[in-house]
Amino acid sequence: MSKVIVVTSGKGGVGKTTTSANVATGLALLGYRTVAIDFDVGLRNLDLVMGCERRVVYDFVNVIKKEASLRQAVIRDKRVENLFILPASQTRDKDALDVEGVGRVIEDFRAAQFDYIICDSPAGIERGALMAMYFADEAIVVTNPEVSSVRDSDRVLGLLDAKTRKVETGERVKTHLLLTRYAPGRVAKGEMLGYADVLELLGIPLLGVIPESKAVLQASNLGTPVILDPTADAAQAYLDVVARFVGEERPQRFLDVPKRGFFSRLFGEPTAYAG
């Protein structure tokens, strides 16, 4: 049975595409047949973050409009087995997505025995975002510890409880909170909302905390999801997230300022992540 997962947030630029790329890669590394679909029609990015932008020929909208087959449009990742990408169209707008067409594509992926179908939602709460969440079984709500992001996430949680197929059949979309760009140092100083506050406000289970990390920017510069560089802090955080997602219990990390060793305290070596 395939699982459809939407990565959504309401607010833009909080880390949805980064999370889609890393969670999809992480699931594939565990051996699950996984596809990541870019729903950000007109502003496609997932292909860049995953480093396959030069291999895009046909896209999601071509498939919906029956101008290309799914087989022609889906890109197989070169580094990780079991990992596939369906890029968004760069030239159309989000109205090119309709329930029927999106539903057909999702059904085709189910029929092709994919374990996970990751839907990278565009920002906002308009058509594109609604299409990305409509068929979801579960949702990863990406939130930054910051007022407008938390408010938008709450709004999106309301939509997940109202505008999905699950709800129409009397079920609920299972929701997970992913706090990204977290800077424990700033939380300790009282400059940034802490994870406990965000959890209390949104009232959904915490899937994980991804620290603010230079490695993420570097990874997208290279077109290699950060999770493929296990020495990076954000990679470890995403590996934990993926493990938890498939049911493994792992204690939360990256919640607090890393303890500095004797030497770094003496010489003021910068901590592993900004803060």
Added chain:
Amino acid sequence: MRGRTMALFDFFRRSEPTSASMAKDRLQIIVTRERAVTSGTPDYLARLKQELLEVISKYEKVDLDRVSVNLERNHGFDVLELNIVLADDSPPMPLPRPRAALSAPRS
């Protein structure tokens, strides 16, 4: 000695609320309000309030402004909160006695 320790603690304690704690307070208010609006508060709330008031005012003097009916939606559960402040100046009205109590005991 004790005073000294306290002073030391006070020195380290943050007196001003941090901007993060202000953010949390503001969010708590706005998020609760928006949940009520966007999640479709049932339209019977106003009627419920009115009818409750009619029932309660048979027994107690109540002020319309001091009754609040609130439905809070959290993800997963709803809380219906009813808050009635009774006027404190008047003694409770005598309850209408059940008829049976007035009639003479049957023998």
